[in-house]
Amino acid sequence: MFGDFKDFKIIKDVNSFFQKSEKLYKNNKIIMCVPNTLIHYFYKKLYPKFIFLGAQNCHHSSQYGPFTGSINSSMLKKAGAKYIIIGHSENRKEGESNEIIKKKIISSHQQNLNVIFCVGETIKEKKRNKTFFVLKKQLKESLIKKSDLSKIIIAYEPVWSIGTNKIPKINELINAISFIKNEVKILLKTQKTPIVLYGGSVNNKNISLFSAIPIIDGFLIGGASQSSKKFIDIVKNYYK
Numbered sequence: 443m444f445g446d447f448k449d450f451k452i453i454k455d456v457n458s459f460f461q462k463s464e465k466l467y468k469n470n471k472i473i474m475c476v477p478n479t480l481i482h483y484f485y486k487k488l489y490p491k492f493i494f495l496g497a498q499n500c501h502h503s504s505q506y507g508p509f510t511g512s513i514n515s516s517m518l519k520k521a522g523a524k525y526i527i528i529g530h531s532e533n534r535k536e537g538e539s540n541e542i543i544k545k546k547i548i549s550s551h552q553q554n555l556n557v558i559f560c561v562g563e564t565i566k567e568k569k570r571n572k573t574f575f576v577l578k579k580q581l582k583e584s585l586i587k588k589s590d591l592s593k594i595i596i597a598y599e600p601v602w603s604i605g606t607n608k609i610p611k612i613n614e615l616i617n618a619i620s621f622i623k624n625e626v627k628i629l630l631k632t633q634k635t636p637i638v639l640y641g642g643s644v645n646n647k648n649i650s651l652f653s654a655i656p657i658i659d660g661f662l663i664g665g666a667s668q669s670s671k672k673f674i675d676i677v678k679n680y681y682k
């Protein structure tokens with residue numbers, strides 16, 4: 443929950459940065475998931491567009507209905523979103539179940555939207571050695587066999603690393619991400635390897651640690667994306 447109309451400057455600066463660097467632009471995809479109130483405004487103002495716009499959540503119903511205050515995937519699509527973050531731990535904490543997340547993924551796919559599906563264990567679960575059990579359950583209970591893998595990006599976000607400045611050890615990260623990739627292949631009965639991002643306290647300093655782990659396909663950046671400089675520095679330092 444961050445952002446106002448004036449924060450178009452952040453997105454504009456990041457967009458210009460990618461516009462200037464054809465090489466970076468060609469090899470990367472930048473997706474800015476902004477508050478619903480800003481999607482359409484940013485969509486119209488951003489030209490030429492080097493970054494994609496997305497939302498941070500949606501209601502699970504694909505139809506209009508008696509859900510006052512809610513916004514569904516079709517409304518977000520019409521506003522200009524191409525992506526939706528689903529299953530963020532902050533929403534899971536508010537009671538969002540794997541079953542509801544599954545419905546949200548299905549309704550987003552019905553709208554042909556790409557889903558950034560967040561999974562990750564809490565500190566309690568990690569301490570009890572339940573990380574793989576939790577990841578498996580979250581994937582199994584929210585993905586269906588027919589889920590379109592080309593429209594799903596998984597974000598591994600250990601809950602204890604979000605906004606805390608704590609990051610997993612390199613071997614923990616490699617193990618968790620390999621596990622997710624493998625589980626998704628089994629669940630969807632596919633040979634295709636899913637795209638898996640890491641998210642949680644990524645900044646312009648620790649990004650160089652992550653860039654040494656090729657199994658990570660990208661990053662979900664929270665706090666550091668509130669400043670175009672911090673965000674651009676992450677990209678620059680990744681390629682240093």
Ligand code: PGA
Pocket residue numbers: 599603604605606641642643644662663664665666
């Ligand atoms: P952070 O947030 O980068 O500030 O830890 C990540 C997130 O909100 O998913």
